[in-house]
Amino acid sequence: MADITMDRSGRSVVAACNASSPFAQALLGELAKAGMEIVLFGHASRSHEKKAKNVSTKSRRESNRQSAEEVAAEVKNLVSAHEPLDGFIYFLDEEPAISLESLTDEEWARCIVSMDWMFLYYQAVSRQMAAQRHGSMVGVGFAVHARGDGQMLTWTVAGEAMVGMSKCLALELLKQNVRVNTVGYGYMEGVQYPQAALDALNEYSQYLGIHRRGTAKDVAASVRHLILDDTDYMTGQSVYVNGGLLI
Secondary structure (H helix, E strand, O other), X not given: OOOEOOOOOOXXXXXXXXXXXXHHHHHHHHHHHOOOEEEEXXXXXXXXXXXXXXXXXXXXXXXXXXXXXHHHXXXXXXXXXXXXXXXXXXXXXXXXXXXXXXXXXXXXXXXXXXXXXXXHHHHHHHHHHHHHOOEEEEEEEEHHHHOOOOOEHHHHHHHHHHHHHHXXXXXXXXXXXXXXXXXXXXXXXXXXXXXXXXXXXXXXXXXXXXXXXXXXXXXXXXXXXXXXXXXXXXXXXXXXXXXXXXX
């Protein structure tokens, strides 16, 4: 995956993790156009599906230890190459439609392993930012977790995990001048929603009178705001960009 790089003079350096979806790429493109230098990383997380298949046969503790070392080394190399790191963006995976009734063991294992990677990247980046006593961490994902949905279990669970972790981490890092927030989006162009969710979002948006779907540019504006120093008094918060879909 190629980096989106620009002249670093007077610009913020932002590391983006798990940014493989078209929506994430579009959002980062908007941030780059606004003058931020975007560095893509997180290749280790691409192997989470393979590890999920082995989660019941391999020691979980040993697997997590190896993963933690892998992520810590990756983040350390990233910071060494791009220091200082001003921002960190983590994109939640776009999930299929799964209910508790239909959930398989393999699907649940994949969700758990995906969250393991999220925790490890947050942990590694937060340690680096705490050491430099500066930085802003922003988690980005579909905000179905804010209300729940019977057909979107894994996406809801992962979203709640990210929000809860961010609130706790925000308190841990107050004295190190590191801020941690989340941005939840609603009905957006470019997001690969499950068909059932897509139909429901379209119907509900029409019912409410929301005149258009959101765009990556709409979400990028909030992400950029949270990364810049003019929001240095804002931490532990969740910002929802959804045109009124959820208030």
